[in-house]
Amino acid sequence: MTAPRANRPLLNRNLAEFGTTIFAEMSALAARTGAINLGQGFPDTDGPEQVREAAVRALRDGRGNQYPPGPGVPELRTAIAAHQQRHYGLEYDPDQEVLVTAGATEAIAAALLALLEAGDEVIALEPYYDSYAACIAMAGARRVPVTLRPHEGAFRLDLDELRSAVTPRTRLLLLNTPHNPTGTVLSREELSAIAALAVERDLLVVTDEVYEHLVFEGEHLPIAALPGMRERTVTISSAGKTFSFTGWKVGWVTSTQELVTAVRSAKQFLTYVASGPFQYAVAEALRLPDTYFTAFREDLRAKRDLLCTGLADAGVKVFRPAGTYFVTADIRPLGESDGIGFCRSLPKRAGVVAIPNAVFYDDTEAGTPYVRFAFCKRKGVIEAAIERLSNLRK
Template sequence: MISPWQRTAQGANLMGPDGSLGVTIFEEITTLAAQHQAINLGQGFPDEDGPAELRRIAQEAIASGHNQYAPGKGILDLRRAVAEHQERFYGITLDPEQEIIISTGATEAIASAVLALTGPGDEVLTFEPFYDSYGAMIGLSGATHTTAALLAPNFMPDLAVLENSFSPRTKMVILNNPHNPTGAMFPEEVLSEVVRLAVKYDAVILTDEVYEHLTFGPRHIPVATLPGAAQRTLTISSAGKTFSFTGWKIGWLSGPAELVAAARTVKQFLTYSSGTPFQSAIAAGLRMDKSYFTDAAATLARKRDVLGAGLRAAGFDVYLPQGTYFINADTQRMGVNDATELARRLPELIGVAAIPVPVFCHPEGAQRTRSLLRFAFCKKESLLEEAAERLSTLQAKI
């Protein structure tokens, strides 16, 4: 009989072919990057801190003694700030007492919702490629992980295939928009079809919108704003991406009171409470002027363009993202069909690290994406320029 940890490892692509516990490709690439002093564009976190004012507020909270457990669902001021944010940006009205909980990053919110609402006999549908945490949590729940492919170059689903991916056993659909690892942003047509199918099959929608403010042109559409969606949608976001404080691990989940209560029931036995002195700082961040959010996206767009130009000059086919801070590059035009093998060589070859997209897929999807690499551009612009210079030497070395 397979154990829960084995199901989790399988879902996160951690199991070796012999059933042994493997090491993630993320750990492997990070180790290789350190060994060869490479520029690590594999890890998805910024190399610059967020606003100084938020750091000051967190420091003051520590100094003034806000260092014990926060309430399990988060401090009221942050829950109110999340509600204000959703109203200000999207016109969504939420009750801070019953419809919002603060989590230890988006990852705990995902875990709480999946474990609370799905189990053996259920199916949970995601797009593929998928953020690795989804597979791990679905595996831990005992549910079956089903997928609908996102197809290059724009990484949109075939809507007929999407419909065929639902079944009477579909209990939840997890939607990541803007999408990691592809950088796609799903238009209203796609989102509305997800909602229609979720209604048809009475499935919960878990929508991971952590990159909601990191978009480059298209308008972010929260799923909960679409007709028929609000009563079955749990929305997740976090401070890590919006404010560049990934180490603070402050996220939130919102939606109908009965679904939030189910997730909270599980959350209290995971971490219970999260980062008390950071919560007041993030409350202030969510109330910042809208110019902060637009300026952050514009800065990131410039970084995207610097790295994109470097990848094109190196000989890759480049798929510019509409959101997130990841860019995908196809190795086939360079005569390389195995991006995973190339990813393992890049740190030594040219001193740059990236993550192969197949690790975000089940075996069939891994074949479909086998020539794709994901690069993170949430780094200092000077570092991206140096990475572009190193990438220019790749053709001569492979």
């Protein structure tokens, strides 16, 4: 039997460059080899007991077992609006300016599909979370990377390079701060310059802030709080990273009524709704006292420092992150230069899995020597990984 349209590829050509994600490949490698997985960014412990119990209560009480409202349950939308006011002084109408999504990844997809048209250009900070490139491609738009480059132990944004990347076709800036995978936290001065550029060139901004409560140096400042930015910014966050429930897939969008309506128009044809009972639990999580957020951050700070020290002792150059779950290491001091090959061989050599940063770059050469390790694991797991990695110098 002849396959239908045998001369035509089955996969939409916009997605032809995207295969299985590196996270799936490396997590499967960890499972197959028994290596310690410091690759994919998920915690190996659950979040607060009271939040888990809130989800159980919702299930037992029949809340969320059927389709929740399209914008999200009112309790969660109210809690999200209160969170933005409490932490950043940003006011949003929970009925018109808040949208609940199936994690931040769906929020990003819905925002880009809603706001972009074929031929639009999107500036993204490179290296970038891999779904950004795929979502831009699905929208038929063109990504324009602006590379964060190593400088004095961190990865920094060149504002002149950013300004030069803007053309008459630029529609949108896609930001991520705190930044995955580099751990960079954009400063107030940098964000103010980006905001001024967006206002000057009349650009929309979509900003991924899922690591907002994991800033170890500096501060997290939503760009929507800066002058002229609330009306042009779609802010995205989620519960997964802040409360260690990545499997619940509860994210959200806050913006103006007009922008939220646009994003919802795309979102309703993706998952429609999701995570019903968990929405009630996340509403309770967002109301946790400041002591929770402080303790969570300090726990991750200690793990960051532990892993950074261990990696340095193993012989790599470490870029100590100002935020997020991740440490980037330069493997060239080990006499290595190919991060992808290094990561594929690391389980056999050292019993540890990491992620090669090159997959987050359009300019793969710029990312080739860098490798990302996650420290959102139990202390004992990190210590065991450090012990294994110490063999790299032998």
